[in-house]
Amino acid sequence: MTGIKNKISAFGFPRLIIMAFLGLLIVLMFLMDIPAPLTFSQCIVRVGINMVLGLAMVPGIMAGTGMNFALPLGIECGLLAGMISLQFDMTGVGGIFAAMVISIPFSILAGLAYSQLINRVKGSEMMVSTYVGFSVVALMCIGWLILPFNHPSIVWPIGDGLRTTITLEKWYDRALNNLWAFSVAGVEIPVGLILVISVFSFLVWLFMRSRLGLMMKAVGSNPEFAKANGIHVDSMRTLATVISTILGGIGIIIYAQGFGFYQLYNAPLMMAFPAIAAVLIGGATPSRVTVFHVVFGTIMFQSMLAIATPVANSLIPEGNLSEVVRTIVSNGIILYALSRMQGGKR
Amino acid sequence: MEHSEKTNFTGLLKKILVNNAVTILFVVICIAGIVLADQPMPYVVGEISSRLFRNLILILALLVPVWAGMGMNFSIVLGAMAAQIGIMVSMNFSVTGVVGLVLAFIVSVPLSLFFGNLTGRLFNHTKGQEMITGMILGFFAKGVYDLVFMFLCGPVIPVKNQTLLLPNGIGLTTPINLDGETKGAMNKLWTISLEKALYIILILATVFFVGQLIFKMKKEKIDWKKQYKLYIAVFSLVGYHILLTVSETVRFALNFTDVPVVTGLLIGAVGLAINFLSRTKLGSDIHAVGQSQTIAVSMGIPADKIRIMAIMISTLLAALGQLVFIQDIGNFTTYTAHENVGTFSIAALLVGGASIKKANIGHAILGALLFHTMFIISPLAGKNLFDNAQLGEYFRVFVCYAVIAVALALHAWKQIMAKKAEDN
Numbered sequence: 001m002t003g004i005k006n007k008i009s010a011f012g013f014p015r016l017i018i019m020a021f022l023g024l025l026i027v028l029m030f031l032m033d034i035p036a037p038l039t040f041s042q043c044i045v046r047v048g049i050n051m052v053l054g055l056a057m058v059p060g061i062m063a064g065t066g067m068n069f070a071l072p073l074g075i076e077c078g079l080l081a082g083m084i085s086l087q088f089d090m091t092g093v094g095g096i097f098a099a100m101v102i103s104i105p106f107s108i109l110a111g112l113a114y115s116q117l118i119n120r121v122k123g124s125e126m127m128v129s130t131y132v133g134f135s136v137v138a139l140m141c142i143g144w145l146i147l148p149f150n151h152p153s154i155v156w157p158i159g160d161g162l163r164t165t166i167t168l169e170k171w172y173d174r175a176l177n178n179l180w181a182f183s184v185a186g187v188e189i190p191v192g193l194i195l196v197i198s199v200f201s202f203l204v205w206l207f208m209r210s211r212l213g214l215m216m217k218a219v220g221s222n223p224e225f226a227k228a229n230g231i232h233v234d235s236m237r238t239l240a241t242v243i244s245t246i247l248g249g250i251g252i253i254i255y256a257q258g259f260g261f262y263q264l265y266n267a268p269l270m271m272a273f274p275a276i277a278a279v280l281i282g283g284a285t286p287s288r289v290t291v292f293h294v295v296f297g298t299i300m301f302q303s304m305l306a307i308a309t310p311v312a313n314s315l316i317p318e319g320n321l322s323e324v325v326r327t328i329v330s331n332g333i334i335l336y337a338l339s340r341m342q343g344g345k346r
Numbered sequence: 347m348e349h350s351e352k353t354n355f356t357g358l359l360k361k362i363l364v365n366n367a368v369t370i371l372f373v374v375i376c377i378a379g380i381v382l383a384d385q386p387m388p389y390v391v392g393e394i395s396s397r398l399f400r401n402l403i404l405i406l407a408l409l410v411p412v413w414a415g416m417g418m419n420f421s422i423v424l425g426a427m428a429a430q431i432g433i434m435v436s437m438n439f440s441v442t443g444v445v446g447l448v449l450a451f452i453v454s455v456p457l458s459l460f461f462g463n464l465t466g467r468l469f470n471h472t473k474g475q476e477m478i479t480g481m482i483l484g485f486f487a488k489g490v491y492d493l494v495f496m497f498l499c500g501p502v503i504p505v506k507n508q509t510l511l512l513p514n515g516i517g518l519t520t521p522i523n524l525d526g527e528t529k530g531a532m533n534k535l536w537t538i539s540l541e542k543a544l545y546i547i548l549i550l551a552t553v554f555f556v557g558q559l560i561f562k563m564k565k566e567k568i569d570w571k572k573q574y575k576l577y578i579a580v581f582s583l584v585g586y587h588i589l590l591t592v593s594e595t596v597r598f599a600l601n602f603t604d605v606p607v608v609t610g611l612l613i614g615a616v617g618l619a620i621n622f623l624s625r626t627k628l629g630s631d632i633h634a635v636g637q638s639q640t641i642a643v644s645m646g647i648p649a650d651k652i653r654i655m656a657i658m659i660s661t662l663l664a665a666l667g668q669l670v671f672i673q674d675i676g677n678f679t680t681y682t683a684h685e686n687v688g689t690f691s692i693a694a695l696l697v698g699g700a701s702i703k704k705a706n707i708g709h710a711i712l713g714a715l716l717f718h719t720m721f722i723i724s725p726l727a728g729k730n731l732f733d734n735a736q737l738g739e740y741f742r743v744f745v746c747y748a749v750i751a752v753a754l755a756l757h758a759w760k761q762i763m764a765k766k767a768e769d770n
Binding site: 069117120121122123124126127128130131132134135137138139141142145146160161273316318321324325326327328331332334335338339341 | 468471472474475477478479481482483485486488489490492493496497512514516517732734736737740741743744746747748750751754755757758759761762
């Protein structure tokens with residue numbers, strides 16, 4: 001009996017609840033005659049487009065800066081690069097990769113600047129990073145108004161600034177999803193998307209096993225010990241922040257192409273939270289994470305949301321029940337993780 | 347402080363500038379904004395005054411947790427929710443006017459104490475990370491709140507007043523408009539002009555300090571050099587009187603603005619209560635816990651219980667504050683009205699010169715004044731400067747977040763520096 005209890009507590013009680021909830025949703029979906037292939041197709045896409053944003057949490061947790069609540073910083077860099085790619089009419093899969101490449105220098109600069117701050121506030125990273133993220137989003141709101149973009153399809157026809165939502169039809173709407181896509185029993189398999197996220201997951205996995213990755217882990221688990229072994233703690237934290245910012249930038253581009261829109265202004269404000277929630281659901285803690293946690297967590301969390309939407313809509317057509325479920329689950333899991341931090345080592 | 351004798355005047359000035367950088371910067375922003383916005387004075391004074399009365403209790407609600415060493419209480423959002431639930435209940439039973447407000451408050455008291463208790467317990471599990479926990483808790487609570495009022499009200503929870511419900515009978519409508527009678531009920535009880543109100547406050551302050559001195563004089567010799575408070579009060583009173591006689595515009599603007607006396611008295615009562623609290627046994631326990639939990643525990647103070655108590659007080663005051671806020675505005679967006687309560691109040695308190703470790707009523711008042719001046723002025727200034735009001739609106743949101751980010755970062759940095767200095 002105690003054996004089972006230990007196993008359950010190791011696996012995590014909230015994870016069990018979420019799995020049970022996911023199971024319930026799938027049963028409900030079949031009971032309510034919601035077209036399963038369509039829902040599963042949406043599941044795959046949602047999981048895919050959110051994966052890299054989840055991966056962005058890995059370096060920070062490894063290096064001991066905790067969950068990167070400043071993910072919007074990277075997201076804004078990605079959005080800026082995305083806007084440049086649209087401005088110069090870069091289309092198709094090439095356009096997506098061009099946007100990713102353009103985002104990297106922005107992310108490196110932003111990450112370097114931000115790490116200067118984060119290295120000075122050890123122990124309070126989460127709170128500071130949350131408000132740095134918020135500040136950057138608000139600052140970029142001004143940026144979207146005054147930056148000199150002038151492509152007629154991305155700026156407002158009247159007035160100043162870029163549009164709030166920019167449809168990607170003319171550029172690379174779902175280009176990765178549709179690349180080499182095929183369908184099995186009505187379920188669309190977006191091969192291009194899956195390939196790209198697999199590559200990124202593999203790269204992060206590889207990095208974790210590299211010399212640098214191991215040094216970073218050492219810094220995260222025991223900074224004093226790492227220092228004694230000649231590892232420069234601050235530069236490892238800087239590297240982690242830069243990588244996380246880069247992944248955030250790339251992540252939002254993949255997200256936008258799969259979603260079909262770029263959303264500017266206040267849209268990125270809360271984007272760190274679902275990514276953090278997904279990683280935590282996957283089994284990560286604020287001090288320990290693996291690529292498996294990210295993949296598993298993103299699959300669980302995003303599938304749950306993807307299936308909850310049609311189920312909730314047919315249960316109660318009015319209101320946005322799935323949004324409420326998302327809020328409760330994602331913040332609930334973060335709270336749970338925070339409350340467990342004290343028990344474990346931080 | 348110990349080195350104050352050694353430091354010369356420039357050193358002292360530098361110290362003051364560094365320690366109050368945020369506040370000074372804000373004064374500059376506000377003055378520049380007022381000049382740029384180029385608005386008639388009665389408008390500016392009126393707006394600032396009404397926002398001050400509307401927001402002060404919410405900001406005061408933050409003080410006690412700071413003393414207890416728990417930082418800025420982002421979970422006052424839950425108190426705001428309790429107040430909104432209170433209003434919904436009194437509207438459901440169609441109780442209007444001041445009685446309606448009182449009923450709303452009575453309903454919100456147990457709710458906010460209950461929420462505060464739970465929050466405090468959670469915070470005891472996340473010591474050192476109270477702020478981020480409080481913020482996430484606010485988001486989480488919003489989810490639960492939405493679930494209850496969007497979906498359960500109507501089908502599960504019976505609602506008597508059908509105007510509260512959406513046409514299909516599921517969920518509450520948004521925004522919820524208070525009855526004409528309830529709207530501003532407390533504010534309308536008794537108003538006087540700001541001109542008079544300021545006179546009364548300054549005279550009362552002077553009388554109070556003089557009285558205090560007379561009382562002291564009987565017991566000990568007075569050091570006349572150290573009676574700053576009295577001098578400031580007298581000086582302000584005389585200055586204020588001269589200002590009014592010299593400038594017709596100022597007099598007109600102050601005369602034009604009405605202030606709600608009852609709300610003002612309530613704010614005063616809350617301020618006094620907080621002040622009084624800090625002198626009681628509970629207050630000194632709270633301060634002790636804020637200094638060091640380990641030492642407090644070794645002194646026999648139940649630190650965890652004190653922390654829960656601090657959050658309960660804070661949440662209760664937040665409920666009262668949100669009630670005052672809503673009765674002034676006259677309506678609230680059912681599902682979002684509570685969202686920014688934490689962020690805005692915290693930003694205001696920090697602007698006033700408070701830190702994560704230190705906050706008093708003076709910080710709250712100054713902060714509310716500066717923050718809300720910026721809030722009113724920046725869209726107008728943006729419009730005049732760039733011909734774009736939206737820009738000013740984004741600017742004020744940015745400032746709000748940036749102030750919190752900077753304050754948190756500065757605090758964390760100072761702590762690390764202090765620790766380093768200690769280690770060396």
